[in-house]
Amino acid sequence: MKCSKCDFENPADTKFCGNCAEPLHPAEEAPAPPTKTLQATPIELKTGAIFAGRFEVIEELGRGGMGKVYKVLDKEVNEKIALKLLKPEIAADEKTIERFRNELKFARKIGHPNVCRMYDLNREGDTHYITMELVSGEDLKSTITRIGQLPTGKSISIAKQVCAGLAEAHRLGVVHRDLKPQNIMLDKEGNSRIMDFGIARSLKAKGITAAGVMIGTPEYMSPEQVEVKDVDQRSDIYSLGVILYEMVTGRLPFEGETSIAVAMKHKSEPPQDPRELNSQIPEDLSLVILKCLEKDREKRYQSGGEVRAELEAIEKGMPTTERVIPKRKPITSKEITVTFSTKKLLVPVLAVLAVVVAVVIVLLLLPQKEIAKTSVAVISFENQTGEKSYDYLQKAIPNLLITSLEQSKYLSVTTWERMHDLLKQIGKEDVEAIDGELGFELCRMEGVGAIVMGSFVKAGDIFATDVKVLDVKTKKLLKSAQSKGEGVGSILDKQIGELSKEISRGVGLSEQKIEPSQLRIADMTTSSMEAYNYFLQGREEYEKF
Template identity: 55%
Template sequence: MKCPKCNFENPADTKFCGECAAPLPSSEEISAPLTETLETPKEELTTGSTFAGRYQIIEELGKGGMGKVYKAQDTDLKEKVAIKLLRPEIAADKKTIERFKNELKFARKIRHQNVCQMYDLNKEKGAHYITMEYVDGKDLKSMIRMMGQLSSGKTIFIAKQICDGLAEAHRLGVVHRDLKPQNIMVDEEGNARIMDFGIARSLKTKGITAAGVMIGTPEYMSPEQVEGKEVDERSDIYSLGVILYEMVTGRVPFEGDTPFTIGVKHKSEKPQDPKELNTQLPEDLNLVILRCLEKDKEKRYQSAGEVRAELTRIEKGIPTSEIEIPKKKPLTSKEITVSFSLKKLFIPALVVVALIIAAVVIWQILSPKQIASLEPAKPSIAVLPFVDLSPQKDQEYFCDGMTDEIITKLSRFKGWKVIPRTSMMRYKNTDKDIKEIGQELDVVTILEGSVRKEKDDIRVNAKLIRIKDSISLWSNSYEKKLESVFAIQSDVAGKIANALQVELSPEEKERLAKKPTENLTAYDYYLRGRQYYVRYRKQDNERAIGLFKKALEFDPDFALAYSGLGDSYGQRTLKFGFPNTWLEASIEASERAIALNSDLSEAYKALGLAYFGKGWSRKSIKANQKAIELNPNNVQATGNMGWTYLWMGEFEKAMPWFKKTLALDPTLPYSYYQMGTVYRYLDDYAKAEQWLNKALDLQPDFPEAISGLIMCYLAQGEHQQAVEQSQKLLAMAPDGFRALNIAGFVELFSGNYEQAQQYYQKSIEIRSIMENLTNLGYVYWKKGQRDEARKLFSQSLVLCQKQLEQGSEFSAAPYYIAAVHAIQGNKEEAYKWLKKAIDSGWRNFRLGSRNPLLENLREDEQFKQMMAQVKEMVDKMRRKIEEKDY
């Protein structure tokens, strides 16, 4: 309100001027311009009264364009709300009310920490009113009046938040149309909130508000608004430019005696350069403001995101003393309250004092506290295992399935970091608090939840928590029939994306809404199968296969069940030592899953693993790349990429994938084992042992890590340590295929042929492969049993040739062919195949130089040159990796 004596701008509800203390006319005495946001309400609610049977009126907050606004206590929900009571003449217009209803449908979709939440439009005894979130703070207009020009740091800090709120509204197709500092509240923590999307109109519903009606406040209206034309989000960008101008200069770019005069200036006059009014203004910020104020909307920034990006860039160049740091991150709806006005003042002498005190308080709130980056990190989340609250406590598999499915849905969002299930299940029934878990996993948010399942009824509670301050960003309870389980999973993932201000692509939304199956019995069997599959034990693998097949009996087109079979079949060969025929079964099941659902990342991962087992490196990479494209957080696919490149001998390509796996799954021992393995192949045994021991710190009985240490010791000639570790491995699995092979290899290196023979014979009883056939043949050869040795060599060569005929691109087959010839003294053939092995990616020169299988070549100059050649390759890759500081 402008003082008639000194022209000082005062808050709307102030009775005395803050500059000269002169009495101010009441709002009813002022003849307001007839724009939709400046008219005066007539109806009033009394403090202490109960309105609409549930709202206890606390105080009047202010007067908006559509009516008066009150602070009230919602006695039903036990929380404070703001109530906007519409003027009777506005409420009497049925078309206007219908327009509000339509607009509110869109406005209610905006759920963002920088937007005040709109609730409902209701009617009580002929009076229409809107309920909205209640936010405690001061409007930006009052701040500017009190403080004058804001610093560049404060301006950028507030403006970035406004951009974030606008970006979310624009994403949903909602334009504000009356953006002004009076509609932007700043709370005690310095968090900005955009108010009053009540006059917004959907871009997709033309005709709800007729073109030609002036909607907005003249000082902040875009040229196209002034002309009564249709507007889009770029109109809000113009209004944002006016606000930025006012923040840095203390005045609006255009003023006038009437709305018409101001409007003409918006259309035709060039604004005074803000830098002329504020010489401390950075030139880049000056240019951003002027671009926002372009008359031609095509020349403005085309989105709020573009403006924010520019502000972020500029912020990096301003003095650190000016960078604004919030006391804490913005709160969410239901945790923030709104106050529109200063306390009512009763004597003129106190007005100036109050304003000075308020200015000091706001300055303290918004002044720099420390130096830190304000750039938001990419969304990162960990989903804790959902708790089983079912009466019989027999739904753990269902709760784990709920956890798994939500993780999977979130993982498909590009640009997110989502901790995979393998890490999260370690926190089942944990006593650790969320801050400790967040630090261990390096995430910003955690989702926790519970499931209560009884017959066909399900109740799911979910809560998203920001770890830094334990604030709930979103929560909800679902009480549904079991048939709604997929809708619940999708809704939780979608609401999390919304709470974390992530815009999903149309493709992501489509995938999110897709049901895995229409048959709940099939889904139940699938979840039970997953529970067994992830235990990675032989007996559980067989149970998983049976349950996945059972699921397919109820839904023959259940893609996830086929994908589960593909995974399980592949594991039978690669982990449990079953014949390669299971790899073909894996490929068939995985391809069937893909045919049913081409968006299924899990199926491509299973297919890639089977291809890897067959030695088809290029196909494996292609399948895993597709899996990662569909789900960037598919930790198994990223690991498989690393292993494929490792076996191809391209360690510099393997390392980034293993590093990504570690970042995605930082508590999984296998992540550290992979890092140890790549360093072992890089001939850096100190680092290899360091990583492998980290894996064992997490899981002391982790067989793969123990095997990796054994290979390190053998390569370095530390036989006794290798023997000790191999015995530890055998103690864990006396009849284990891997344990027997490694124990036999250790004894072969040590020259203990009798013991080596026993281990390899047991191993071959389980499964014959190139490795154990060739190594046992060497033992017989050294013992003088040449006929037995040649039989084993012949069997090994058959397997090697079969692999090559089937298209294997890895080095194992040519390496063992070379070994067979080397043992028998056929050096020409040995070198021919050893070269093929090197060409196919064999790089283990350190272990190869010590391997007894190649002892007949050891003193040859040709062998030494070949090993030197491989060493040079490895050294070159290691240097490249060291340059990247892995």
């Protein structure tokens, strides 16, 4: 039985579509057509046609639950983009269109290499359409269907990129709600892109229970979505766990004859250990997947950053030959279909080129192993001077340390702004100072490896600053150091530089990797602590605005 919403072929006795969960109706029970439609049938765009006065149609890319997608040339900016024509039955619902318009305002803010950029929702005559970034390649579902279970290295590479895209979206307060392999594109260079942010919530697809409304696809739906509860970023983490499970085993964690049966299993049944289906999966990866699939969202990873950090740790323990590095161009169909006679002529040339390319790749890859970055976050410092006039140093010193540490190509430093974005995610945006326990919580959310905290004191004209570097997972002290000088100006003149080097040593950088040529922080910012304080105050006011 074909679904009227997404055209997916279902078994004759199925009551709900296995692709989109839309209720299915036998021909004799088909519901009456809606009284209000924008047009009887969706329009067809032919190659070469000009749509909406500016989009030249190149080819049709595909059809889905929302409508048809075309590759077009936007003649106003001379750029190729994707254009999605909404089905009339979707566009006829004014509330759906308004919801999507509002969601798009947030989704458009996401600018990330692993997220397909959404552009706009417009209308041409009776046809509503969406414009978005053009991503060439194959969706992950098609890849899994074609290949079956994917190699562990490839699965980790894809998942890491999805984590990065999710982390950025969640940072901006956008939750996908319908993350699935069909919404992940693998481009020709091996990069992963998340599609359709903002669409799931806008469509509000009717659920498989009469009482409520669910958003999502049953096979990838979190327990809270099944129960029609409010969702947050941890619902996307659950869906990511399902996708990882499917990549490494070639199967879904829960299957059933109907969509409602699958959804109920997500709510109540524990998943089978993926290692029972594929013994080649590292045990640590299996544990990561099962943690993503916890029924209780409090027991899951709390952010994409946490999952990515775990995957990176697993990847480091894998043989180099099993790791997958994105941005590798695959052979195109044109290259595969070259004639036999041409192949014979090219074999010697291609053999030489293959050797040269292999050598170049090895040479390019070797340095990357040296530039593996260590993640660090700096939290508020404690004022132990007994004078409130120096309270501004609680934020000034961490910000200066961050600026100094960011010069190192071997460190990945969490910015002060990012820490406050994380505070917003957990409803603590009004917190004035990020202390130890709160700092550890934020670092775990972001997947940071080391945390830096400290204090400062004043004895006469001498200012002294103490720092401690601790491992986020174990809370083990990695390094403690102190720097002091005459007057508050010494913080800029010498202390930040000295302490940055001690922090670098604390997180394990060798002396060769501690940049001797780093600029003095006073040369990068200002030589006046008072001026720097005014800068921080101005930045805070700007961010509030």
